[in-house]
Amino acid sequence: MEYLNIAIAKGRLVDHTIDILRAIGINFPDYHEKSRKLIFEDPVKKIRIVLVKASDVATYVERGATDLGVIGKDSLIESGANVFEVVDLGFGRCRFVVAGLEATVLQKHKFIVATKYPKVTNQFFTERGQTVETIHLNGSVELAPLVGLSDCIVDIVETGRTLQDNGLKVLAEIFEISARLIANKASFKTKHSRIDDFINHIQSVVNEKGAVGQ
Numbered sequence: 001m002e003y004l005n006i007a008i009a010k011g012r013l014v015d016h017t018i019d020i021l022r023a024i025g026i027n028f029p030d031y032h033e034k035s036r037k038l039i040f041e042d043p044v045k046k047i048r049i050v051l052v053k054a055s056d057v058a059t060y061v062e063r064g065a066t067d068l069g070v071i072g073k074d075s076l077i078e079s080g081a082n083v084f085e086v087v088d089l090g091f092g093r094c095r096f097v098v099a100g101l102e103a104t105v106l107q108k109h110k111f112i113v114a115t116k117y118p119k120v121t122n123q124f125f126t127e128r129g130q131t132v133e134t135i136h137l138n139g140s141v142e143l144a145p146l147v148g149l150s151d152c153i154v155d156i157v158e159t160g161r162t163l164q165d166n167g168l169k170v171l172a173e174i175f176e177i178s179a180r181l182i183a184n185k186a187s188f189k190t191k192h193s194r195i196d197d198f199i200n201h202i203q204s205v206v207n208e209k210g211a212v213g214q
């Protein structure tokens, strides 16, 4: 039997993903949180996981380097990748928002938005008929309006603590985010029965977890 390869966003999504895989009998004997290894295998179930940057998962899957991927909806949309989105995994829940010091900034004719997600940002404001200039940052986005780099930000909010600690308010909601299982389109055909079986197992664990409230 051929290996099924899965790219997982290292960071916040790894532990939940490993838990779900464990629940369907897939184990990686040498995996532990502090390991710097990037590839782990279950030699019995023939599953291989590779740990990559969240923003790179879609690239691995779209190009067929892996058959499947676990990725936040945020990174998936931002990537624009041509892949199948097959399961909403239900964890990694957070939301995309516009945030700033004052709601009045959104009334300006043109304003500057700092974000890690320029595509999501431009799409959102274009749909609202608003013209924005987007500044692409790689992190600590909340800082931008505080030092006059931007009028507002588009970023992820989970607990709301980062916004609160920096005196920022939610000015608009964009969409809800959770982790998704994605599939390479060619693998979906060539390894169809394996992938289908895998998806069904994952979906049943997700349904059970949902029933008891994640």
Ligand SMILES: Nc1ncnc2c1ncn2[C@@H]1O[C@H](COP(=O)(O)OP(=O)(O)OP(=O)(O)O)[C@@H](O)[C@H]1O
Residues within 6 Å of the ligand: 009, 010, 011, 012, 013, 053, 054, 055, 071, 072, 073, 074, 075, 092, 093, 094, 156, 157, 158, 159, 177, 178, 179
């Ligand atoms: N509080 C949160 N902040 C950011 N992402 C979150 C949060 N809660 C859940 N997520 C989800 O977890 C995914 C992975 O986030 P993580 O912080 O591990 O990487 P990242 O910040 O997107 O990338 P990196 O830090 O590697 O540049 C996000 O894409 C998002 O879907």
Ligand SMILES: O=P(O)(O)OC[C@H]1O[C@H](OP(=O)(O)OP(=O)(O)O)[C@H](O)[C@@H]1O
Residues within 6 Å of the ligand: 138, 139, 140, 141, 142, 155, 156, 157, 158, 159, 160, 161, 162, 163
């Ligand atoms: O609502 P909260 O629970 O406070 O979480 C939201 C924060 O977490 C993320 O940042 P991350 O920790 O990934 O750091 P980053 O700024 O380097 O992206 C996100 O970009 C927000 O800044």
